[in-house]
Amino acid sequence: MSDASGTTAPTAASRRGTAHEPRRVAILSGPAYRVTGTPERVTPELAAELARVLERFAEECGFDAARPAAIEFRPGVVGHHRVGRAADIYGVCGAGMDRWKSRWDEALAEAAELPAHMAPRRLERERQRNLGWRLYNALQRLGRWSRPAGYPTQLFGPWTRSDGPWVHISDRLLRAHRDHIHVAK
Numbered sequence: 001m002s003d004a005s006g007t008t009a010p011t012a013a014s015r016r017g018t019a020h021e022p023r024r025v026a027i028l029s030g031p032a033y034r035v036t037g038t039p040e041r042v043t044p045e046l047a048a049e050l051a052r053v054l055e056r057f058a059e060e061c062g063f064d065a066a067r068p069a070a071i072e073f074r075p076g077v078v079g080h081h082r083v084g085r086a087a088d089i090y091g092v093c094g095a096g097m098d099r100w101k102s103r104w105d106e107a108l109a110e111a112a113e114l115p116a117h118m119a120p121r122r123l124e125r126e127r128q129r130n131l132g133w134r135l136y137n138a139l140q141r142l143g144r145w146s147r148p149a150g151y152p153t154q155l156f157g158p159w160t161r162s163d164g165p166w167v168h169i170s171d172r173l174l175r176a177h178r179d180h181i182h183v184a185k
């Protein structure tokens with residue numbers, strides 16, 4: 001695998017779809033979360049996996065039907081997106097993923113300046129309130145994503161290098177996912 005490849009090549013991803021194009025469905029809102037933005041239509045398997053994980057994420061963060069979490073999707077174009085097997089999440093509750101990541105980085109920098117006994121509490125506070133990180137963490141912890149032969153698990157976002165699953169993500173691929181989370185199934 002070359003340094004540049006991490007997402008599957010369009011040819012590899014679309015091969016499955018050429019014989020008979022898979023059925024596509026909408027990514028639906030759940031009781032505790034609301035889909036916003038312009039989500040693409042995806043395979044029923046991906047839609048179901050997203051619904052399961054997003055609902056768990058929203059419940060864990062204390063959202064409910066009266067106050068649902070807003071999850072912003074935008075369409076992607078390459079690789080698994082071509083066959084409806086991928087989705088890109090750009091924001092949570094009105095803030096972009098890049099904004100959540102800079103808040104995260106600010107918290108790390110602040111913690112590094114604190115006396116050693118105070119740093120863990122500062123980091124724990126950020127883990128509790130940073131909804132971008134919590135969403136990434138939920139997708140990694142609870143999601144069952146595609147892992148094509150010779151490729152890493154198809155979950156990429158601003159936290160991939162620090163949190164995994166593919167800590168060896170290239171600079172190029174990390175940069176490409178600085179403002180959104182990509183998942184494929």
Ligand SMILES: [Zn+2]
Pocket residue numbers: 076081086087088181182183
């Ligand atoms: Zn994507």
